Amino acid sequence: MKNIFLSFLVMTLVFSSCSGNKKAVELLPQSNFDTLLNKQKVTLYTLKNENGMTAQFTNYGARLVSLWVPDKDGSFKDIVWGYESIKAYLSATDLFAGPIVGRYGNRIGKGQFMLDGKPYQLTLNNNGNQLHGGANGFFTKVWTGRQFKNEKGEDALEMSYLSPSGEEGYPGNLNIKVIYTITANNELAINYEATTDSTTVLNPTSHTYFNLHGTSAKSTNSHILTINADKYTPTDSFLIPTGELTDVTNTPLDFRKPSAVGQRIEANFTPLKYGKGYDHNFVLNKKAGEIKQAAEVFEPSTGIVMKVITDQPGIQFYSGNFMDGVDTGKRGEKHNYRTGIALETQNFPDAPNHANFPTAELKQGETYKQTCIYAFEIKK
Secondary structure, three states: OHHHHHHHHHHHOOOOOOOOOOOOOOOOOHHHOOEEEOOEEEOEEEEEOOOOOEEEEEOEOOEEEEEEEEOOOOOEEEOEOOOOOHHHHHHOOOOOOOOEEOOEOOEEHHHEEEEOOEEEEOOOOEOOEEEOOOOOOHHHOEOEEEEEEOOOOOEEEEEEEEEOOOHHHOOOOEEEEEEEEEOOOOEEEEEEEEEEOOOEEOEOEEOOOEOOOOOOOOOHHHOEEEEOEEEEOOEOOOOOEOOOOEEOOOOOOOOOOOEEOOOOOOOOOHHHHHHOOOEEEEEEOOOOOOOEEEEEEEEOOOOEEEEEEEOOOEEEEEOOOOOOOOOEOHHHOEOOOOOOEEEEEEOOOOHHHOOOOOOOEEOOOOOEEEEEEEEEEEOO
C-alpha cells in the first residue's frame, strides 16, 4: 500500500504554479525503473530547480529520461524522447534515446586505428564500422549514480563507470564520470571527466533526441536552427569522414543564419542523400577548448529556445531520418519519422584516423574533461 501511495504521489507532484489548462510536470515513478541488471541496481533520479525545470535520469546508460521546461504559455513541456520504464528501454529498437555513448561517440571507420604504433580492431556494429562505442558500449551499462547538491545548492547527479581494458576493443582501464546539473538559470549542464591507465581514445557524448513541441506527434522540421560553423566534415556513403573540411556556403548545410530544419532537407545534395537527411558533423567556429555557443534551436509554436554551449570542436546534427514509428515512448507517443533531433557535442567522427582532426588520444596521467550545456529560454 505504501509503494502504491508513493507512486501516486510521484505521478501527481508538480513543480509549477499552474492553473486552468496549463500543463504541469508529470513525473515518472521510480518504481518503473527499480530493477537489477547483471546483479546491478537500476533506478530513476529526479533533479529540479526553483523555476520548475525538472529532469529525470536512469543509471542504465547514464541516460536522460525526461526534461520538462517552460513554454511561452506558462505550461511545461517534456522535450526529450524516452520511455516510461526500464522494461521499455530494454525492448526498444532505437537504443540511443538519451544515453551517454562511448567510448567513442559517432563512427570509427572499419573499427580500426593505430595508437602508439600499434593497430587496434574494435567491435563492429554499423555497416562494417563501429558506431557509438559498439553494440555493448556505455549506453548498455549500469552506471553508479550519486545524487547531491552542488556548492551553489543546485540539484546534481554524478554517474560513474569503469570501462575495463579490452571492452569493445579499446585499450586501457578507463574511469569515466559524468555530472548532470539542473542550474538556477534553466540549464542542463553535463560535465565529463575521465582517466586511463594506458593510452586510449575517447569521445563520449550525450545522445538525446529533442522535440521542442513537447510531443513526438509533431515534426521537428518546423524547428528553427542556427549552427555556428563555417565548415563540416564530408563523409563517404557509410558516413565515415573523408578527412576534408568543406565550406558550408551555398549548401543545405549552411545554418549560420536561422533556418527551418525542413526547409532544405530534401535538396538534391549528395551529403544529404548519404544520411537520408541531416546527419553531419559541423566544425565549430571556436578556439580549441573555448566554451562557446555552438547552436540554437527555436520552436515558434511553443516559444522554447534551446542553446547548445560546448568546449568541443564539433557538433553532430541528426534530423531523425531513420525513425520509423515502431517504438512507443512516454505518454503512448510513437517515435515517428523526423520527430526528434540530436545535437551532440563531440570531437570529429573517425578522428583517430585523420591527423588533421583534433586528437582523441587520452594518455596515462592526463584527465579528459568536457563541458556541454543545454540552456533554455522563452521567446514570445
